[in-house]
Amino acid sequence: MFELAKELKRDCIEIADWSLCKVLLMNDSQYPWFILVPKVEGARDIIDLTEQQQNQLQLESRQLQHLIREVFSPYKLNVAALGNVVEQLHIHHIARYQNDIAWPQPVWGAFPVKPYSNEQLLQLIEQFNLTE
Template structure:
């Protein structure tokens, strides 16, 4: 069990299939979406049965905000992107998770959302490790 992991927590199978673990932040596990089209992080609060931000305790809500902001600032600094998209949709995967996506004018989905745009393009293993290590070091 990861440090701080609450008993009964299980990661949604779709999140596990589409992303790779990067680092434990405190409340959240930070994961990398395995789609090389966009530098894309996912934060998953390690709390069982949580679907909405307002389902978290006030302290966990504050911690989530801090961890999302830290991840977004790091992603922007590392990638030099022009825009960060942050979202917690949950329409398909109900488990609370927050997407932090680096965007640039002219990218494959610009100016629309990345969700549902084309087919996911997984990283080559070496490219994934390079990106993951760059984010980890910058945090």
């Protein structure tokens, strides 16, 4: 049975449940940072998904990227599946700006996390309107 990795549960807020993926928001208000997690038990790499699941992942990733562009108008959209720390397959979608605090370096561990306030979180979820 699929279960979200403990690190993702700890660091993220679940904001939507699409047909293949859970959509998470990294609880760091310094960057618009979303994560797609395919609800497939034991998946560590994209090739662990069936062809149909891989196609659905591409659709959902594209949908998320379009939403991020529409809402946040980033200079650059970083999309990556690393998995060196959290083995469970998850794909980061991060809106980057030339004036963000980590630019042009990667965001991972660059600065201490600044969690969203309840107000910021509600506003972001409303603005983002994450339905499938």
